Amino acid sequence: MNKPRSVVVTGMGVISAIGRDTHEFARALREGRSGIGYLAQSSAYCPLGYIGAGLSDFCFVPGLRQYSGLPAGLLQRAEQCARRSPLMVQSAVLSSLEAWQQARLYEQPIPTRQMGIVVAGSNLTQRYQYDNRQKFQESPEYLSPWYALHFFDTDHVGTLSEIFSIQGEGFTVGGASASGNTAIIKGFQAIRSGLVEACLVAAPMTDLSPMEMQGFSNLGAMGGKNYYHEPGKACRPFDKDHEGFIYGQSSASLVLESRESAKKREVEVLAEIVGGALVLDGNRLADSTVEGETRAMEEALAQAHLQPGHVDYINTHGTSTPLGDETEIRAIKKVLKNDLERVWLNSTKSLVGHCLSSAGVVEAAAVVIQMREGFVHPNLNLDNPIDGDCRFCGPRAVPAKINLALSNSFGFGGINTSVIFKKPVHQYSIH
Amino acid sequence: MLKEGVFQIVKENIVEVLPYLANKEISIQASLKDLGANSIDRMEIVTMSMERLKVKIPPVELKEVNNLAGLVGLLFEKVNGCA
Numbered sequence: 001m002n003k004p005r006s007v008v009v010t011g012m013g014v015i016s017a018i019g020r021d022t023h024e025f026a027r028a029l030r031e032g033r034s035g036i037g038y039l040a041q042s043s044a045y046c047p048l049g050y051i052g053a054g055l056s057d058f059c060f061v062p063g064l065r066q067y068s069g070l071p072a073g074l075l076q077r078a079e080q081c082a083r084r085s086p087l088m089v090q091s092a093v094l095s096s097l098e099a100w101q102q103a104r105l106y107e108q109p110i111p112t113r114q115m116g117i118v119v120a121g122s123n124l125t126q127r128y129q130y131d132n133r134q135k136f137q138e139s140p141e142y143l144s145p146w147y148a149l150h151f152f153d154t155d156h157v158g159t160l161s162e163i164f165s166i167q168g169e170g171f172t173v174g175g176a177s178a179s180g181n182t183a184i185i186k187g188f189q190a191i192r193s194g195l196v197e198a199c200l201v202a203a204p205m206t207d208l209s210p211m212e213m214q215g216f217s218n219l220g221a222m223g224g225k226n227y228y229h230e231p232g233k234a235c236r237p238f239d240k241d242h243e244g245f246i247y248g249q250s251s252a253s254l255v256l257e258s259r260e261s262a263k264k265r266e267v268e269v270l271a272e273i274v275g276g277a278l279v280l281d282g283n284r285l286a287d288s289t290v291e292g293e294t295r296a297m298e299e300a301l302a303q304a305h306l307q308p309g310h311v312d313y314i315n316t317h318g319t320s321t322p323l324g325d326e327t328e329i330r331a332i333k334k335v336l337k338n339d340l341e342r343v344w345l346n347s348t349k350s351l352v353g354h355c356l357s358s359a360g361v362v363e364a365a366a367v368v369i370q371m372r373e374g375f376v377h378p379n380l381n382l383d384n385p386i387d388g389d390c391r392f393c394g395p396r397a398v399p400a401k402i403n404l405a406l407s408n409s410f411g412f413g414g415i416n417t418s419v420i421f422k423k424p425v426h427q428y429s430i431h
Numbered sequence: 432m433l434k435e436g437v438f439q440i441v442k443e444n445i446v447e448v449l450p451y452l453a454n455k456e457i458s459i460q461a462s463l464k465d466l467g468a469n470s471i472d473r474m475e476i477v478t479m480s481m482e483r484l485k486v487k488i489p490p491v492e493l494k495e496v497n498n499l500a501g502l503v504g505l506l507f508e509k510v511n512g513c514a
Binding site: 142143145 | 448471475479481487
């Protein structure tokens with residue numbers, strides 16, 4: 001059997017409440033700028049609006065102008081394909097264009113049939129469907145015929161494949177809040193096994209309708225009650241006052257490819273992915289388990305033949321939910337043991353909220369940025385940590401040498417994932 | 432509403448769906464296919480026009496239509512309640 005191939009990241013794109021591209025996003029991470037405020041959506045309990053990190057000023061056609069480095073034909077095709085598409089499709093197209101530009105796939109292409117697409121998330125059109133429902137009930141005849149294409153999650157696959165001329169494998173993957181990591185893992189496996197040479201991993205923003213917002217709220221999973229009048233303080237992962245997750249809207253995309261392909265194309269390697277594990281608890285509920293989370297991190301490390309001693313940093317799932325935060329800390333302690341006090345921890349959700357199905361890809365971008373720029377970003381609102389032994393980053397960014405990082409995502413239904421990123425070899429030094 | 436007014440609404444919807452036709456002459460003898468609309472765009476333009484004009488045309492009647500003149504004529508009849 002052939003040795004599995006190395007998989008590297010060569011392109012990233014992010015559109016978030018704290019930055020409309022990776023540069024702005026990186027600056028906001030370093031400055032610890034939160035994107036959390038009031039959303040336009042409100043309910044009886046939230047008269048000023050739900051608390052969240054929204055993509056409030058998102059505009060697709062003007063957004064295309066950011067990517068002036070890309071060929072005009074590609075941008076025209078993107079405009080033609082997605083100008084009238086639902087918001088989440090447009091968000092995925094823009095973040096993918098940025099990743100495509102960084103990976104220089106427009107000037108150093110990979111044969112179209114050797115490229116694949118994995119789209120992160122399922123039930124991506126909740127808001128779009130909800131918005132169409134009233135019109136449908138009044139006059140079904142006026143429902144747009146495009147609805148029959150847009151309601152499928154795979155509309156993302158079709159749209160991205162047409163824009164970027166991708167003709168290998170393409171599909172969507174669902175893993176609840178672990179969808180982003182699940183998509184990275186599937187892209188990683190497809191390249192590693194030789195099925196494709198490269199893969200666009202695209203994570204559209206999660207666009208919740210008022211019904212999902214109310215559902216999360218009725219479940220008691222959503223925070224923002226205690227700090228309703230101070231929205232910037234509502235998301236507080238690992239703080240004793242945490243009370244539930246705060247919804248965020250971000251889209252992110254990665255270009256993954258084999259090391260040989262990146263070398264042949266002479267493009268910069270941003271990071272290497274050396275392991276990625278997805279394990280189930282055997283549990284349909286919203287309750288996370290120490291056992292499942294521990295197993296995800298340990299299996300990812302074992303895949304890469306690494307020990308806890310190699311880990312410098314963990315980008316936690318850290319949703320600001322009491323049970324979730326406590327479970328993850330217990331799992332991290334079990335995995336790291338004596339290395340606990342050396343390994344940096346933070347939660348990107350303290351800045352961008354919980355982006356649900358795109359969270360894993362947004363946080364992967366945050367990991368690669370911190371690794372490349374040598375810092376750990378703040379974990380906001382950590383006034384009274386729930387644990388005194390862990391090395392949490394505080395209110396300000398701290399310089400840090402990160403050679404190896406874990407990125408955790410855990411989803412409802414007992415879906416546990418952990419992905420391992422490594423600094424590229426030419427910059428790698430053994431500590 | 433005059434037939435010309437109906438055609439104006441249809442043209443506005445065509446340009447909304449196919450922006451490259453903005454500021455171009457659109458002949459009433461042309462078909463949506465000639466103008467570059469794919470099958471879904473064609474139905475989109477018809478649906479948008481029905482909605483703007485607050486009329487409903489059963490799909491079976493649309494089958495007979497093969498150019499803009501036919502579409503405008505059908506919409507015009509529905510608007511004026513004579514079909």
